[in-house]
Amino acid sequence: xxxITNEQALEVIKEMIERTKRKQNYxxxxxxxxxxxxxxxxxxxxILHEAQLYHLIGYSWAFFCxxxxxxxxxxxxxxxxxxxxxxxxxxxxxxxxIGLMIAMFFVAFVFPxxxxxxxxxxYAMVSLLLGAANFSTGILLKQKMPIINGILWWIGSIFLLIxxxxxxxxxxxxxxxxxxxxxxxxxxxxxxxxxxxx
Amino acid sequence: MESKFAELDSxxxxxxxxxxxxxxxxxxxxxxxxxxxxxxVSDGNLSTHLRKLEETKYIKVQKRxxxxxxxxxxxxxxxxxxxxxxxxxxxxxxxxxxxxxxxL
Numbered sequence: 001x002x003x004i005t006n007e008q009a010l011e012v013i014k015e016m017i018e019r020t021k022r023k024q025n026y027x028x029x030x031x032x033x034x035x036x037x038x039x040x041x042x043x044x045x046x047i048l049h050e051a052q053l054y055h056l057i058g059y060s061w062a063f064f065c066x067x068x069x070x071x072x073x074x075x076x077x078x079x080x081x082x083x084x085x086x087x088x089x090x091x092x093x094x095x096x097x098i099g100l101m102i103a104m105f106f107v108a109f110v111f112p113x114x115x116x117x118x119x120x121x122x123y124a125m126v127s128l129l130l131g132a133a134n135f136s137t138g139i140l141l142k143q144k145m146p147i148i149n150g151i152l153w154w155i156g157s158i159f160l161l162i163x164x165x166x167x168x169x170x171x172x173x174x175x176x177x178x179x180x181x182x183x184x185x186x187x188x189x190x191x192x193x194x195x196x197x198x
Numbered sequence: 199m200e201s202k203f204a205e206l207d208s209x210x211x212x213x214x215x216x217x218x219x220x221x222x223x224x225x226x227x228x229x230x231x232x233x234x235x236x237x238x239v240s241d242g243n244l245s246t247h248l249r250k251l252e253e254t255k256y257i258k259v260q261k262r263x264x265x266x267x268x269x270x271x272x273x274x275x276x277x278x279x280x281x282x283x284x285x286x287x288x289x290x291x292x293x294x295x296x297x298x299x300x301x302l
Contacts, residue, residue, distance in 0.1 A: 013216065016216075020221065085227065087225050
């Protein structure tokens, strides 16, 4: 018979919660995706700027946002097929990063086209958005690293607004990308592998 | 002193069915194969328990074809969520009475 005592019921509840809690499903994919995408976007933006093709800068950002959207949807679909379940934290994390992508499209493409602000402001705005995504991911995963990365992105956005020297400006942004997205992405990827025993 | 507490829901009060509901509580949806692997039961056994939970409308079972293969996805309904809330409340009450040394 499958009937159980009340004490056994408590054990089953604990066991099932622990079983799913032990799994670190988030592999740092979105951190790496955005780290790599924005790095490429900066190089393209720099080239377009040097070539004085200013009108194409917005379109390059739009291209990367749409590319990121397609990659994110494919990734979340594959993750679900592989895992066999959509856990609420995973759903929360993918919603945060997909939401970031939509906001980035407006911030880096639509608003500058509408002449809401100058192109250099885009970096500070992107930093603010990446800060929010990192911070929220950290809260959901109960991981300090993405929380700190989120705060660093927010602090970095101030520097990106006040720095006037082009080299210093780009150096700060690239440093923020490496420290806040690429390194945590690799770290979270390793953590997921370790916890899932792969 | 003798105390009475509300009876536990007999539909949920089974190892497999309770495990199914707890796993579903943490997921938006789950596959048949995911539940089978996590709970460690046979196909037939899991199907029997899923049917019972579906009959009471605690879960929603959806069957479809994906890449020409049948796929069963299961999710917890609002009724199932409420039933689990009630169940855990009663279980908590039972444990409280036991810890106070009351005869049940």
